[in-house]
Amino acid sequence: MDILVRDLGKKFRKHWVFKGFNYHFKFGNAYAITGPNGSGKSTLLQIISGFIPATTGTLQYKNAPDNAIDNEDFYKYHTLASPYLELIEEFTLLEILQFHFNFKKISNGLSIRSVIDRLYLEDSTDKPIKYFSSGMKQRLKLGLAFYAEVPVLLLDEPTTNLDEKGIEWYHEEVTKQQKNKLMVVSSNVKNEYKHCPHIINLLDWKKI
Numbered sequence: 001m002d003i004l005v006r007d008l009g010k011k012f013r014k015h016w017v018f019k020g021f022n023y024h025f026k027f028g029n030a031y032a033i034t035g036p037n038g039s040g041k042s043t044l045l046q047i048i049s050g051f052i053p054a055t056t057g058t059l060q061y062k063n064a065p066d067n068a069i070d071n072e073d074f075y076k077y078h079t080l081a082s083p084y085l086e087l088i089e090e091f092t093l094l095e096i097l098q099f100h101f102n103f104k105k106i107s108n109g110l111s112i113r114s115v116i117d118r119l120y121l122e123d124s125t126d127k128p129i130k131y132f133s134s135g136m137k138q139r140l141k142l143g144l145a146f147y148a149e150v151p152v153l154l155l156d157e158p159t160t161n162l163d164e165k166g167i168e169w170y171h172e173e174v175t176k177q178q179k180n181k182l183m184v185v186s187s188n189v190k191n192e193y194k195h196c197p198h199i200i201n202l203l204d205w206k207k208i
């Protein structure tokens, strides 16, 4: 899947966050959206995911050069891990994984149990999410995004709250997955986007 972005702009009340953003995101590539605090990284990622609307411009999602999908259908083709998206706190780990992978196909060769192992959360299988630490929740959010069979992976500040082992796991996964997906990471922490060959600096589209 490719994503074509044309003349994208976002305004909150009277303030433009960015304007005139044009880009062609290509399948099999990893992109970093960078910029200082408040430059609009999360906003842009949320617009790309369809979570919030743009003020100006268009997005086109193509699963072949001459085959665009309906924008409303893009949710089937991507996963998003973001601090803005809350987990269902009442569910246990097992329940949330069963729920999620009911809607998104689990990656080839994986089972719910093997996902729990990969998240090294074996001891918390029946623990409600509300009792998870912030790092455990972040691993879970990333796991829900990583292990779904979708062509587009969107990651907002992905290593927030992760410990050293978690960061290592993150790097292993993104390195493995970047060839088979279109990956977009929104971040201002160099270490979390070091695997991305394409760097977008939002200051270049900052508007007065």
Ligand SMILES: Nc1ncnc2c1ncn2[C@@H]1O[C@H](COP(=O)(O)OP(=O)(O)OP(=O)(O)O)[C@@H](O)[C@H]1O
Binding pocket: 012, 013, 017, 035, 036, 037, 038, 039, 040, 041, 042, 043, 044, 188
């Ligand atoms: N719902 C909203 N209503 C009003 N302003 C908003 C809203 N969401 C974001 N903003 C503003 O848009 C700008 C960009 O915010 P955004 O969270 O996208 O920045 P960011 O680059 O991800 O920042 P950070 O590095 O701090 O996470 C900020 O000035 C923010 O206050």
